[in-house]
Amino acid sequence: MNSEHAPRGEETVRLSSVRKVYGSAALPVLALDGVSAGFDAGTFTAVMGPSGSGKSTLLHCAAGLDRPTEGGVVVGGTDLGTLDETALTLLRRERIGFVFQSFNLVSALTAEQNVSLPLRLAGRRVNPVETRAALAEVGLAGRGDHRPSRLSGGEQQRVAIARALITGPAVVFADEPTGALDTRNSHGVLNLLRDLADQRGQTVIMVTHDPVAAAHADRVIFLADGRVVQEMTREITAESVATRLASLEARAC
Numbered sequence: 001m002n003s004e005h006a007p008r009g010e011e012t013v014r015l016s017s018v019r020k021v022y023g024s025a026a027l028p029v030l031a032l033d034g035v036s037a038g039f040d041a042g043t044f045t046a047v048m049g050p051s052g053s054g055k056s057t058l059l060h061c062a063a064g065l066d067r068p069t070e071g072g073v074v075v076g077g078t079d080l081g082t083l084d085e086t087a088l089t090l091l092r093r094e095r096i097g098f099v100f101q102s103f104n105l106v107s108a109l110t111a112e113q114n115v116s117l118p119l120r121l122a123g124r125r126v127n128p129v130e131t132r133a134a135l136a137e138v139g140l141a142g143r144g145d146h147r148p149s150r151l152s153g154g155e156q157q158r159v160a161i162a163r164a165l166i167t168g169p170a171v172v173f174a175d176e177p178t179g180a181l182d183t184r185n186s187h188g189v190l191n192l193l194r195d196l197a198d199q200r201g202q203t204v205i206m207v208t209h210d211p212v213a214a215a216h217a218d219r220v221i222f223l224a225d226g227r228v229v230q231e232m233t234r235e236i237t238a239e240s241v242a243t244r245l246a247s248l249e250a251r252a253c
């Protein structure tokens with residue numbers, strides 16, 4: 001797997017005054033209201049906030065899945081606003097990994113074929129040794145010929161992580177990656193995400209509702225009404241995160 005990433009401490013993702021308005025001119029919905037934030041190489045950030053506060057919108061704009069109405073997003077030195085749809089698709093394929101709550105594996109493909117899919121889509125050569133190494137890295141050595149239906153939820157999510165890693169992306173976006181998992185499997189997946197930042201110097205940005213999941217991060221950003229309202233970088237525990245979240249949720253009611 002390719003592992004050329006920005007040196008630690010260097011910013012991999014930057015959002016500058018990002019606004020995102022959905023809906024029509026008559027009925028606009030302001031999902032992000034001037035969000036500025038940077039994410040350094042080798043860091044693991046959790047994004048939290050009450051329901052509807054803009055977490056998924058932030059992730060979608062930062063990952064080039066959606067375009068901001070105003071403001072800019074830079075990923076790995078490239079201003080996404082300068083890219084047309086084709087170039088944006090290529091950048092996502094090459095530079096960004098995705099891990100979703102629902103795993104998003106292709107059911108007709110084996111674990112190995114799912115992992116190598118991003119390489120095939122990019123027209124790159126698939127080296128089976130590399131694919132098996134990616135599966136071994138997430139603890140699934142010898143399971144490469146299993147289809148998703150023969151794997152547990154935790155195992156499927158680990159296949160999804162191996163798939164997110166195979167192109168050596170600078171940044172991995174995770175949207176509720178443990179939402180469908182039990183405690184033990186959640187812990188395994190969160191530790192894998194932690195390792196991406198610590199051992200590979202990748203930038204991990206995770207949206208979650210779960211304070212226990214957020215406590216695996218080294219920074220927690222809290223959103224409310226489309227704005228970054230708080231940030232924690234120290235003493236991040238499930239309890240401290242839950243307390244902050246509860247106070248924001250109380251304000252949102």
Ligand SMILES: Nc1ncnc2c1ncn2[C@@H]1O[C@H](COP(=O)(O)OP(=O)(O)OP(=O)(O)O)[C@@H](O)[C@H]1O
Pocket residue numbers: 022023029030031049050051052053054055056057058
């Ligand atoms: N495609 C869309 N069209 C219209 N409004 C949208 C769209 N996507 C999101 N919104 C609105 O934008 C706001 C932010 O939504 P978003 O999904 O980013 O919040 P969230 O914090 O991820 O919420 P949750 O925790 O419930 O998943 C909400 O008011 C939502 O209804």
